Amino acid sequence: MPISPNQGSTGGGTTVTITGTNLTGTTAVTFGSKPATAVTNVSPTEVTAVSPSGSGTVGVTVTTPGGTSNPVSFFYVGAPFKSSLSPTSGTSAGGNTVTIAGTGLSTATSVSFGANAVTPTVVSDSQITAVVPAGATAGPVSVSVTTAGGTNNGLSYTYIDAPTITGLTPTSGPTSGGTAVTITGTNLDSTNQVTFGGTVAPFSVINATTVSAVTPPGTAGAVDVTLSNPAGTATDAGAFTYVAGPGI
Numbered sequence: 001m002p003i004s005p006n007q008g009s010t011g012g013g014t015t016v017t018i019t020g021t022n023l024t025g026t027t028a029v030t031f032g033s034k035p036a037t038a039v040t041n042v043s044p045t046e047v048t049a050v051s052p053s054g055s056g057t058v059g060v061t062v063t064t065p066g067g068t069s070n071p072v073s074f075f076y077v078g079a080p081f082k083s084s085l086s087p088t089s090g091t092s093a094g095g096n097t098v099t100i101a102g103t104g105l106s107t108a109t110s111v112s113f114g115a116n117a118v119t120p121t122v123v124s125d126s127q128i129t130a131v132v133p134a135g136a137t138a139g140p141v142s143v144s145v146t147t148a149g150g151t152n153n154g155l156s157y158t159y160i161d162a163p164t165i166t167g168l169t170p171t172s173g174p175t176s177g178g179t180a181v182t183i184t185g186t187n188l189d190s191t192n193q194v195t196f197g198g199t200v201a202p203f204s205v206i207n208a209t210t211v212s213a214v215t216p217p218g219t220a221g222a223v224d225v226t227l228s229n230p231a232g233t234a235t236d237a238g239a240f241t242y243v244a245g246p247g248i
Contacts, residue, residue: 003060007075007107009150012053016074018062023047025064031074032058077149080104085143089158089190091231094134098157100145101127107148113157114141135159138187161187162232165239168225172241177217181240183227184210190229196240197223220244 001020008014029036029049036049059071082102106125116133144153173179189208203213222238
């Protein structure tokens with residue numbers, strides 16, 4: 001007498017289908033010592049029921065006017081616990097893979113990023129991976145994991161749009177570097193790198209539209225300025241000009 005699924009939440013509420021023979025007139029389904037709810041005799045070979053709360057492994061039996069069946073095993077599974085998610089941000093287009101660590105993840109069937117759900121890859125009971133779906137808008141969304149034991153949330157993932165550069169002030173400085181430059185644009189609050197002519201520059205994020213950077217040493221002439229975040233890179237071609245000092 002098979003039962004499907006053969007596992008569910010310790011809180012109950014799992015709808016199971018029991019197949020067998022001579023099931024007409026089913027009067028009760030029990031999980032261990034507890035009666036199931038919403039018992040439906042679908043046909044002489046099929047019964048559905050909703051599991052009560054429980055723990056561990058219990059025997060499920062079906063009772064008809066002809067007697068009580070042999071028990072089949074049903075496994076109660078606790079709700080998952082998530083301890084971390086990495087990375088915690090990415091482009092609004094989605095497509096990058098995140099790793100979720102925790103416990104009770106071996107039966108994971110769904111990971112939701114806000115309103116969008118994807119099917120994860122189970123690595124082990126303590127780790128799953130998921131490909132992030134596209135986000136509706138930039139910003140944080142809650143991340144929830146659904147397993148046979150239930151659904152657990154509490155983690156957050158942030159969708160990020162690629163940056164743009166709209167201006168620099170000043171636009172020139174000495175080849176020795178050390179010029180404080182204000183870069184304006186959009187989606188700059190998650191900036192993780194600024195370069196002048198391919199050389200990495202120290203920077204500070206002021207807000208979503210402003211970053212302050214200090215030019216590294218360079219050679220005389222115009223160079224590209226690039227600014228990157230986890231969603232992409234913006235380039236302002238020839239935006240800064242290194243000026244050579246006077247010689248006598």
